[in-house]
Amino acid sequence: MTTQLAASLFLTYYLQKVLHRSPMASGLGFLPISLTTTAATQLGTRLLPRLVSRARNSMNEAPPS
Known part of the structure; x- marks a missing residue:
């Protein structure tokens, strides 16, 4: 998050000054x-x-025999 803030600050400076x-x-x-x-x-x-519950359900199923 800090990197995104720094990048937006420098990009704003670039857009305005350069x-x-x-x-x-x-x-x-x-x-x-x-x-x-x-x-x-x-x-x-x-x-x-939804994705987590589907993953948990698929891991709890018994493998086909």
Whole structure:
């Protein structure tokens, strides 16, 4: 998490100072990353209990004889 924060800080600096983008344009450039991270987190928290229960059920089944 610390690495992601540092990377976003330096990338913001690069976008504004080197590429001469406005603060608004720089901030909007991070919007797809933020939305994707939020969506993946929400999806993961909903799918994880289902996947874990399926894995546990498949491990408890007896092998075919």
